[in-house]
Amino acid sequence: MNQQPHIEAPEAEPAPRFRPCPWTALETVQDVELWIDEHNRSLQEHIGPQETGYGVCFTLAEGGNIYMQTNGDAIMLDVDPDAQWVAPLIAAATQSPPPPGQSWVLPDDKLIQLVIGLSSLVASTTLVAGHRFGGRKR
Template sequence: MHDPEQDLPQNPEQDLEQGRVDVQPTRPWIVLTTTYDVEAWIDNYNRDLQQAVKKDNTKGYGICFCLELGGEVYMHTTSEGDILLDVTEEAEWVAPVITAATGVAAPGSSVWGLPGDTLTQLVLGLSGLIAATRIVVSHTYKTPKSWPQRY
């Protein structure tokens, strides 16, 4: 089993290099099996995120899914309700699951743009693959230059 605690940087300088300004605690994941479970988790996550994010921070916040088999998926929802996923190189293996859950083909980069109405299906599809989560208050999404830089 993958230990997500091993992925966390051990010093503040490394946090800054990786774009982590304020590292939040990692929480073990409980597998969600119904849409009701997912919707309740989303509500709870939104409350926790609002408490963690500073009012002047308008981009780069979200959640990090630490995957059982390695790698991380960073998720951010835009003000328009769309979803940005940044899939680390170690987590590229999860792309077929994201496609199956959302119906969106894998992009040519590590960043996925998904419609907001796929959030429940996405979390339900990934649920059995997640080891832990943590709130992220600053993540630089490596979006293609053609994308609007508002994340």
């Protein structure tokens, strides 16, 4: 009897937990406040209490990603190397000097200015969980 070799089917990659959402530019403080409220509701709905490293990833239309996490008193940003071109805009919008690496820590009162400053450059946003904010080597 001739036996055919057993060929393993490639394992299908699991579907991403969160999918990108197309971005609509935000132009006013009220637009940003509504987005913040909507984003907070999404986080509460989709992120478990045991999860860490949650936030949002801004995918920039011209390339690169910015990962953002907020807590009670600070905004943490991880700016991918492909998105370093946007560092001068972040500095100008938030009136904060650029850090020596790719991780920024900004006061929480700069969130609205940051989002308005980035808004016209964003292609999409995606919720993230398990991101190591500030944990990568610089």
